Amino acid sequence: MIVVAGEALVDLVPQRPAGPPDRPGTAPGGTPLPPLQPWPGGGPYNVAVALGRLGSPVSFLSRVSRDPFGRVLLDRLAAAGVRTHLVQRGDEPTTLALASVDAHGSADYTFYVQGTADRLFGDPGPLPDDTRALSLGTLSLVLEPGASAYEAVLRREAARGVLTALDPNVRPALVDDPDACRRRFTGWLPHTGLLKLSEDDARWLSRDVPADRAARQWLDRGPAAVVLTRGPRGLSVATSSGRSVDVPAIPGPVADTIGAGDTVHAALLHRLAEESLLSRTALEGLGTGDWQEILRFAARAAAVTCSRPGADPPRAEELDRPLPHDETP
Template identity: 55%
Template sequence: MIVSGGEALVDLVPAESTVDLLAPRLGGGPYNVALTAARLGVPTAFLSRVSTDRFGDALVERLRASNVDTSLLQRGPEPTTLAVVALDEQSSARYSFYTEGTADRLVADPGPLPESTTALSLGTLGMVLEPGASAYEAVLRRESERGVLTALDPNIRADMITDPAAYRARFTSWLPYVRLLKLSVDDAEWLAEGAGVLEAAKGWLDAGVEAVVLTKGGDGLSVVTADGEVASAPTVPVDVVDTIGAGDTVQGALLAWLVQQDTRRPSALDPADWQQALGYAARAAAITVSRSGAEPPTADELAQFL
């Protein structure tokens, strides 16, 4: 089973009928990862604290409709986090977050995850906003030490990081416990703080990460391992509606592929394996960006898309 931990929120996106209105879309990076993996047919659970407000109820209902296990969910009366989304001329998304006193940042450490857990994915605001960030960090360290495939997508939201130097130091402290690091080139450049992306990736690999997967927007995906860049996959051409949830879909699809292959160590993959994994994730993301909001594909949709 894959466990995805982090925030669940509501994206307020420009309505299709008029730019003067905003339409709610259920999302959040880790939430979208859970939806993706479950829709692709892999047992998946979501770890978070979700509001008991109307938005929270809708978030939980959508998880269950996608066959996500909600037994690790915590509920509380605090409001749901909101993200106001603006789209640029390339349909790329920019976010403004409203997180003060919201439910997801108050998640508590659940203790050891179920024995059936084979993979754990964390990232985005869940690893930034306290006190929840410390709870997720404890889960990361504990599950890594018992052999779970641990994956991190930092999904940097720079406006939410009040002390960049402290965050970068904390990020470095996570790396010995992370087997798969997935991030965009923009995030890699922010974390590298002026160093080249490949040079930074080598440092992250030296710290303990087994594979660094880089998403490059229209230039596709690539992976860097201790042996160097071993594989890449192009972006699949589609009519892009928006890019909301694209990176989350890549993360969920990669983990689904790895679990389906019964692989807990990314270092065990050869270039041909990585080519398949990246291509699988690229096709899943192509379907997501062809839709409004984060709407990952099902296994049947992906099979038909092939």
């Protein structure tokens, strides 16, 4: 069983440009208001959905609102085959994330987090005995008081031998004290088996040290492997056993990149689980060819997510058939 811990929220994703100024659908003064599509999201939530769709046994650990958005979030988990018996419930509203998507499909977010349900997560105590991996990341590790509870789970499960996977997925707008956030991140590394992050995250966390060099420094503090996502330049991994492997991105259409990194994170864990490699020792023993296969699988899964709007990760059967850009005319 893989347990994914962290926030569930709703992304508000712009759908298309609004009409001409001073027409219905525009703000006073003529500023266009594009229609917004509510989309279930949140980094850990997307990872759980992606794992469920790929066929991994997975449980979600979070605190979810009882409001209508919260009910939709739980319904989508169930539809993906994700177990929700570890989910706590609250009467507070669901966190909202307003997405701004640029011409290349990259998204930036404005978050509405005050008084929301997920940040009041409480430590549930030891996880079920069949837990083989624990995945954490994103807002849940920043927003108190829930952040301290998630950190307690991370430390306890790592101490009892569970493989821990961390994706910090930094949102600088929500960080009041960057230096304290970086120190806290460094404190997680001795308890982290697999660290996955984007190049942008790596630069922010390392104060602009080149991502490859930062990855090697972090390996010295605990992780068995550090996977970097490089956008259109693909994926790379550096390991504590000295290996370094790169694979290219899968070319194809890009609707947006929402959920692409979360899909990579899920695909890595899924492939490791399929091969019974969910342990620090197993990660340390993987060869170059093993990592190439795992990273290529993750890149392929991310390409499917990028090809459609919102965080909509692929199902297992979609990765068993050619992608549209794989086909020759």
